[in-house]
Amino acid sequence: MTARRISPETLRSFMTAALNKIGVPEEDGLVVADNLLAAELQGITSHGLGRFPVYYRRVRSGLVNPKPSIKVKRSFPAVVMVDGDNGLGAVVAMRALEEGMAAADQYGVGAVGVNRSNHFGIAGYFCQQAANKGYITMVLTNGPPALPPWGGKEPYFGTNPIAFGLPRRHKPHIIVDMATAIAARGKIIEAAREGRPIPPGWALDRDGNPTTDAKAALDGVIMPIAGPKGYALSLAIEHLAGVLTVAGFGRQVAWQYSDSTEEANVGHLLLVLRPDAFGSLEVYFERTEQFCREIKAIAVAPGYGDIKLPGEREWERQQALLNGGIEISGALLAELAGIAAEHSLSLTPLPTDNTKI
Numbered sequence: 001m002t003a004r005r006i007s008p009e010t011l012r013s014f015m016t017a018a019l020n021k022i023g024v025p026e027e028d029g030l031v032v033a034d035n036l037l038a039a040e041l042q043g044i045t046s047h048g049l050g051r052f053p054v055y056y057r058r059v060r061s062g063l064v065n066p067k068p069s070i071k072v073k074r075s076f077p078a079v080v081m082v083d084g085d086n087g088l089g090a091v092v093a094m095r096a097l098e099e100g101m102a103a104a105d106q107y108g109v110g111a112v113g114v115n116r117s118n119h120f121g122i123a124g125y126f127c128q129q130a131a132n133k134g135y136i137t138m139v140l141t142n143g144p145p146a147l148p149p150w151g152g153k154e155p156y157f158g159t160n161p162i163a164f165g166l167p168r169r170h171k172p173h174i175i176v177d178m179a180t181a182i183a184a185r186g187k188i189i190e191a192a193r194e195g196r197p198i199p200p201g202w203a204l205d206r207d208g209n210p211t212t213d214a215k216a217a218l219d220g221v222i223m224p225i226a227g228p229k230g231y232a233l234s235l236a237i238e239h240l241a242g243v244l245t246v247a248g249f250g251r252q253v254a255w256q257y258s259d260s261t262e263e264a265n266v267g268h269l270l271l272v273l274r275p276d277a278f279g280s281l282e283v284y285f286e287r288t289e290q291f292c293r294e295i296k297a298i299a300v301a302p303g304y305g306d307i308k309l310p311g312e313r314e315w316e317r318q319q320a321l322l323n324g325g326i327e328i329s330g331a332l333l334a335e336l337a338g339i340a341a342e343h344s345l346s347l348t349p350l351p352t353d354n355t356k357i
Contacts, residue, residue, distance in 0.1 A: 001334045004349040005325040008037050014340065014347055015052055021343045022059050023066035028091045035090040035121035038128070041321050042314035044177075046186025047122045049328060050193070053335045054256050055088065055119075063261065064088055064118055070095050078107040081245070082114045086263045089120030093139075093268055097126050100272035101135055108277030114268040115247035119143065119256055124177030124311070126270070127165025131173035134281075136273040137165040142242040143266060144255035146185050148221045150231040153208030155221045156250050159185050160237040167275070168292065169285040175311030180234035181222045188214050188222065189257070193331050242267040325350045 012033045019029035032055065040048030058064040068087030072095075074080050080099045084092030096112045103110025120126075123139040130137040143158030159181035166174035183202045191198050191214035203217030204210055211217055224230030242249030247267025254260040275284040296307050328336070333347075340347050 001330040001337065003327055003330050004333055004347075005327045006347055006349050007325050008041065008322060010348055011040075011049065011326065012037055014336070014345055017345055018056060018339050018343060019059065019066075021345075022056070024059060024088065025067060028066075028088065031094050032088055032090045032121075035125045037326075038125050038318070039122045040326055041318040042122075042124075043317050044122055044184075044314070046184040046190055049326070049336070050186065050190060050332055051119070051121065053332075053339065056339055058118075058256060059088070063263075068092065072099055074103075078103050078109050078111060080110065080112045082112060084114055084117035086116050086118070086265075089118035089266060089268075090125075092117040093120040093126055093141075093270070094129075096268060096270050097130060097137075097272070100137075100270045101130060101133065104135060104272040104274045104277075108274050110270075110272040112268075112270040112272070113245035114270070115245050115265065116263060117247070117266045117268055118264045119266060120268065122177060123161045123163035124165070124175045124314075127163045127175050127177070128173065128311075130272060131165040131167040131175070132171075134167050134275065135165070136167065136275055137163075138271040139163045139165075140237045140241045140269045141266060142238050142247070142249060142253060142268075143185075144253045144258075144264070145251055146222045147181055147224050147231070147234050148204075149235070150224070150228040153204060153206075153221060157231075157234040157238050158253060159222065160234045160241070162233070162237055166288070168288055172309075172312050172315035174288075174292070174309050175314070177311070178225075180224055180230050180237060182225050182230070183222060185218075185222060188217050192218060194329065241269045245269060 015033035016029040020026050036048050036052055059066050065086040068085035070085055071083040080103055082096045096114045100110035100112040126139050127137045140162050142160055145155035146159050147157040148154055149156060159179040161179045163177040188198055197212040198214050198217055200212055203220055203222050205216040205220040224234055238249055245267040248265035253266060254262045254264045275281055292309060298307055
């Protein structure tokens, strides 16, 4: 199947409807669809539409709860624990964010630990949602083993992203979103799906030898960013998002692409702050804008364009693609078309493409 360009709205409607057909409430399906579309539009394709087929299959096969009974317990005034009841990760994390914002409204800060969740898409999505409402956030999550401890050849830590959302008076907000792996596992999955090699230095095979074979990398380990520093950061996130939250950690976390019938039991930790808890909101915004201006005024080194703030490039790309549509590779399109056919749903390309899928 050849690549096609499809509008974000068509894709949003398709994903929401497909999940609804297998028992996911429309409102929850929309959260999942928005998260995946945000990743795709921002160029983070490793966490975009390519994740939808596996989300769909895990719900359909009963490995993920389509209608979780999410349990919330406030253990301290500003500390909340969320049991996700094995629901879709984006749905569980959005509920956790809402609880964190509610705690921050009352106490200036809200800390939320989450267990019994699943892969939640891009962490920066939740930071963006909070920043739109004026909250500062830090979001951590663990995941199935992918990284070794420094010097090891067996996976133990997830790719363990960390994200920060720093609101500005006007968009784009400052959004920092990074994995502690040198490359997201999703990028290697994409390469394996399309039969492409991966760059040298990304991974080791199961014997501990460097490899550029994507499939061998998935059977081996992904290397951490910055060597032992990335390992240490990944370890800290694994502890905070997994050990502290009473979620799975290390080898206890199931991989969503495996045949395991166990709950993934992914853990998250969210920290939500109100800027006005630290002083005048107006002063916060004034200082933040001064901060941004000073950074962007730094002289540019040879070979570089203008200086971008974290999240700015992704914001610009998202605005450009909202009307131009998203190009989907033939391999992924075939998977989406198969799901569409199961439920008599359609994926209609933009007018430049005359084929109805």
